[in-house]
């Protein structure tokens with residue numbers, strides 16, 4: 092496999108890839124969109140919500156905030172040693188309290204784990220008028236894009252001609268776009284080894 096970077100910025104990368112089959116290209120795309128774990132808020136407990144937005148709308152917005160994490164420490168709940176009971180490796184608590192007037196931003200979330208926090212601080216969540224309060228506790232977990240779009244690590248498309256593939260990869264998560272390609276290759280290799288061991 093030969094890889095050449097054609098264009099690159101913070102969110103997107105364009106790669107020329109030679110020496111792979113159309114089948115492999117399709118698998119790489121599918122893995123980037125559906126199979127690379129990312130961290131997102133899954134559960135929200137509201138203690139107080141005086142804002143104009145109902146609880147469900149705020150929970151939905153919180154779910155879409157990309158969160159940082161440590162891929163060598165944090166684990167998917169169904170692959171964790173605690174067997175899904177919930178521990179520091181598969182669940183992260185976040186707390187938010189704000190009193191109006193003013194906007195509530197992603198950066199107002201306080202995390203119990205310094206490695207897990209919003210990738211961007213200025214994503215607006217809701218607005219509070221004078222003396223209105225918002226207080227909630229949330230739990231973030233790793234998940235996969237195929238389970239819910241909020242866990243989608245990135246977007247990927249490609250074109251094919253003259254025995255080479257041009258991949259366009261865009262990150263929507265903590266990963267850099269070039270890391271998504273790398274992660275996809277690693278995951279595919281992992282799956283092949285798993286398969287080989289089963290045969």
Ligand SMILES: [Zn+2]
Nearest residue numbers: 171173178181
């Ligand atoms: Zn666990």
